[in-house]
Amino acid sequence: MFKPLSLFIALRYVRSRQSNGFASFISASSTIGIALGVMVLIVVLSAMNGFEKALADKLLSVIPHGQLIGVNTPIPQWQKKASQVLKSPHIVAVAPIINESGMMQYKGEVKGVELKGVDLKLETQVSSIKDYITQGQWDDLSLKNSIIIGAGVAKKLQLSLGDSVQLLLPQSVHLSNSNSVHQRFPIPLTKQVNVVGIFKFGGIVDDINVYMSFQSVSDFMGYNLNESQGLSVKVDNVFKAPLIIREAAYKLDHYVYVSDWTNEQGHLFNDIQLVRLVMYIVLIIVIAVASFNIVSTLIMAVNDKKSDIAILKTMGASSFTIMYSFVIQGFINGIVGVTLGAISGIYLANNLTHIIREIEVLFKTKFLSADIYFIDFLPSDLHYSDVYITVLTALSLSLIATIYPAWRATKIEPAQVLGQI
Numbered sequence: 439m440f441k442p443l444s445l446f447i448a449l450r451y452v453r454s455r456q457s458n459g460f461a462s463f464i465s466a467s468s469t470i471g472i473a474l475g476v477m478v479l480i481v482v483l484s485a486m487n488g489f490e491k492a493l494a495d496k497l498l499s500v501i502p503h504g505q506l507i508g509v510n511t512p513i514p515q516w517q518k519k520a521s522q523v524l525k526s527p528h529i530v531a532v533a534p535i536i537n538e539s540g541m542m543q544y545k546g547e548v549k550g551v552e553l554k555g556v557d558l559k560l561e562t563q564v565s566s567i568k569d570y571i572t573q574g575q576w577d578d579l580s581l582k583n584s585i586i587i588g589a590g591v592a593k594k595l596q597l598s599l600g601d602s603v604q605l606l607l608p609q610s611v612h613l614s615n616s617n618s619v620h621q622r623f624p625i626p627l628t629k630q631v632n633v634v635g636i637f638k639f640g641g642i643v644d645d646i647n648v649y650m651s652f653q654s655v656s657d658f659m660g661y662n663l664n665e666s667q668g669l670s671v672k673v674d675n676v677f678k679a680p681l682i683i684r685e686a687a688y689k690l691d692h693y694v695y696v697s698d699w700t701n702e703q704g705h706l707f708n709d710i711q712l713v714r715l716v717m718y719i720v721l722i723i724v725i726a727v728a729s730f731n732i733v734s735t736l737i738m739a740v741n742d743k744k745s746d747i748a749i750l751k752t753m754g755a756s757s758f759t760i761m762y763s764f765v766i767q768g769f770i771n772g773i774v775g776v777t778l779g780a781i782s783g784i785y786l787a788n789n790l791t792h793i794i795r796e797i798e799v800l801f802k803t804k805f806l807s808a809d810i811y812f813i814d815f816l817p818s819d820l821h822y823s824d825v826y827i828t829v830l831t832a833l834s835l836s837l838i839a840t841i842y843p844a845w846r847a848t849k850i851e852p853a854q855v856l857g858q859i
Contacts, residue, residue, distance in 0.1 A: 444762035447750075465735045469775040471728025476779025476832050477786065479721040483824040484787035486714040488817025493706055494676045496813060499566040500639055503676055504683030504698040505535065506690060507668035513692055516666035526686035528674045533560035534666035536655045540607035540626075542587075542648070544595040551591060552646045553607065555655025555667075564672040567637060567649070573599050574635030579651045586635035590645030601633045607659070629658055640813065668694070677707075722831060728775070729835040732768040736843030739767065740850075748852035757848035764844035765837070772836020776829050784825065790818035 506513075506523065513519050520532040536555030541548050558579055562568050568576040571586065578584055585605070587597065597603060607627045631650070638644060650658075656665070673682045679698045687696045700707070740747070747760055786793065794816040798804055806814050 444759050445766055447759075447763035464731060464738070465771055468728050468731030468735060469771045469778075471731060472725055472772060472775030472832055472836065473779035473782070475721055475725035475728055476776055476828055477783040479718065479725070479828050480780065480783030480820075480825055481786050481790060481818075482717045482721065483714065483828070484818045484820045485790065485816060486710055486717070487819035487821055487824070488790075489710050490707070491819045492813050492817045493703075493710070497641075497643075497703060497706070498676050498699055500570070500643060501699050501703055502535070502564060502670040503673045503679045504671040504686075504696070505537075505668050506671065506683070506687055506694040506696060507537075508666075509693040509695060512661055512665040512667050513669065513694070514662075515664050516669065517664065519690060519692060520669055522690055523669060523671060523686050526682070526689060528678070528682045529671060529686055530674050531560070531563035531672040533557055533564045533670045534652055534668075535670040536652065536659060536661070536667040538607050538655070538659065538667075540605060542591065542595060543604045543606065544597060544601065547595050549591055549594045550646065551587075551648045553605070553655065554647060554649050555652045555659075556649055556670075557652045561670075564670045567639070570637045570639045571635050572638045574633075576635065578634035579649065579654075581632070581634060583629065583631050583654070584634040584650070585631040586637060586649040587633060588644035588647050589636055589638040590642075591648060592633070592636050594645075597633050597636075599633055599636065602630055603633060605629045605631050627658065722835075725832050726835050729772060729832070729839045732771050732836060732839040733843055735771065736764055736768045736840060737846070740764065740843055740847045743847075744850055747847055747850045751850070751852045761844045761848050764847050765840045768840035768843065769833075769837055772833055772839075776832045776836070779832070780825060780829055783828075784820065787818050787820040791815055 516534045520534070523529055523532050534555075534557050536553075538553045538555075540551055540553050542551050543549075556565075556579075558577065562576075572589070574586065576586070579586060585603075592598070595603065605628065607629075609625060609627055652666075661667070671683055671686065673679050675682070676699065680700055683698045684696055687694055750760060794805065804814070805816060
């Protein structure tokens, strides 16, 4: 589409523009602005991808992807029901679970906890909590009256391995005494348990979660043999978990409450998506502003080259030839800026975690604390699809910015311009 003559003229004008200090400055400003916008957009999108990947790979490695909890009664013959669920597409693993809110008391201190009764072998298939145990062993849960607690719980109650702590749980409805007073104010269940392990994951997971063996909690809560409060489910695609879990529940011949990780942790994923969208819009506007600096550069070029344009027209150059020569001239700024921005953005995105760690060491600070967040580093995951979209968007804006000044160049009348020379 671009004729060789247009390209030749454009390159000559680009070289001659370098001798004009002010025009050269405006041109460099637009190029640098485009480069910075493209670079920052690639880095930000990679950081958002990194947070999303960390959410899936780390947080959701210990948080159940989904749970099927019995509505009015525990799930009978949970082994059979687990086999039914496991036959559903995209279900990777199933394990029994007993969840109960309660309290732990030690030396006058009380801490609210979420007790999880888990099968030692099957739980490792749906959760990687075993990998975060810093003190003790996961298999020690098989010992009588043993419990594994989070680092936040241990810190609050000043607990260490081997300590004996009192566990208080509300009495289940089907265990309540028939006496009306007991039904209205059931006596809490109490049990002395020994701390055999402490895990450290980060965030709220450490602050509330404690684990006991499925058999111990089942006996403690009075469940019958082969009964389970519910089933924990792991899927092969965490971002499709709601649909997968719901379809699996329809095949289960027992009334269950259906929940998935988005019910409790979905706000994290939504926040990531919202930040991604906002940053994308803001940085595209930055790129657009930088791109439209090309308009100023080309208008100055058109005014400076009026006589050249008039001579070209008298020699038979068509309006398209002149227009394309200025389009190419301005588009070169966009190509240079996008190329520099893409290269630097890819480099920074691939090394973002290391760079941030070096900055933290240099300034002796910490941008993300594991005590608050589920990660203590700034993640980055470069998707080249984001790079392609960013590059194409920036090039499109740069091209659009050249159209009006290039069109103005075709409206110059040779007779008027040459008559003034």
